[in-house]
Amino acid sequence: MKLSKKINVYIISGFLGSGKTTLLNHLLKQFNEEKNVVIENEFGKINIDATLINGAFENVFELTNGCICCSINNQLLETLSRIVSLENQPDNLFIETTGIADAGEIAAHFTSLFIAKAFDLKKIITVVDAENLLFYKDSNVEVEKQIVAADCVVINKSTLVKTEIIENIKDFIQSINPYTTIVLSENGLLDRMDLATENSPKTFISDAIYKSKSIHKIKTLMYETEALFDIQNLKYELFRNLYLYYHQIYRIKGYVLNSKKEVFLVQTTGKTVEINPVENQKMTKSQLVFIGKELELKSIERLLKSSIIKKKKFQSV
Known part of the structure; x- marks a missing residue:
């Protein structure tokens, strides 16, 4: 052409x-x-x-x-x-x-x-x-x-x-x-x-x-779940962990669902955490990408555990 x-x-x-x-x-x-x-x-x-x-x-x-x-x-x-x-x-x-x-x-x-x-x-x-x-x-x-x-x-x-x-x-x-x-x-x-x-x-x-070959020492992990999140607890846990491990977790971004299955955009940089509602974004599950050094999925699961709404608690709301 x-x-x-x-x-x-x-x-x-x-x-x-x-x-x-x-x-x-x-x-x-x-x-x-x-x-x-x-x-x-x-x-x-x-x-x-x-x-x-x-x-x-x-x-x-x-x-x-x-x-x-x-x-x-x-x-x-x-x-x-x-x-x-x-x-x-x-x-x-x-x-x-x-x-x-x-x-x-x-x-x-x-x-x-x-x-x-x-x-x-x-x-x-x-x-x-x-x-x-x-x-x-x-x-x-x-x-x-x-x-x-x-x-x-x-x-x-x-x-x-x-x-x-x-x-x-x-x-x-x-x-x-x-x-x-x-x-x-x-x-x-x-x-x-x-x-x-x-x-x-x-x-x-x-x-x-x-x-060229990849020389990047930075690791990317994706956390995906059908569970729903308590947004306030999530913001607190992310802020607390980034304050402690900012030298290890460089970036978190993705979408999470709350108890009403509304979509929220999650973005962090350094020690800054932003979680905001998003319109016209359809999601069936929450997806968060963690980028940093020496990341392990088990550690990420522990970090997010307290922010996830337990089924019994959710059903009683």
Whole structure:
């Protein structure tokens, strides 16, 4: 199929819970007069973030249970081929990576001759969490790799920390990538005009994408149950355990059902817990994804046990 023009590509990376999906939604609203497609990659078996995407887009292509920078390269290439074959060619492709992806290796795909003919990589955007970046950076090599690859680093949640911390974050970013553009953001806001700036030249080694192996030490576990939850107890237990084990549990996200079988969205980042009701989301069971280090299913079951409504208690309500 002969293309009249190349498809613009924007790669959105960032560590777990930094705010990538929120930023993507803001960008989609700004590109609402153009045809957009999204590739959403999730490290676990289910893709919670794909259900949170809203805005102007034609299709969402989901790549799950692997990271496109290491274990599912072929799926990415197949998906790019499918996009090129679409009858109505999109103007823009937005790729939201997993929280542990190496954006540089993903970008290397777009230097391949046959992909470069159809796609034009415009920007690698890395989102960092102002509240947690300085803690995660030393224990997770992925954080540094994502910043090194970035054309634009968005310091998200910047109003939640002191100016001194923001300056320390800027110094860290510039020490490993002095040529990137740094943007302060609140709630994932990024002006489309920030994507129009010229990028500094980069060198990607294309062969690396075919040789790379997963080096991620981060583990993903999914907890699934037909049981119903006491939402207040769940919030308390998650907050208590994250306060104690924040260095081990990086991210929790998913959907749970309460005693009335209403759906609630659960999201945690660092020590922050958010549980909010969701409309127009049909679920037959609760599904929570836990992402962190040295996670065990038995420990997760113990963590959630006191929040589950026992059948006898539920029947008497």
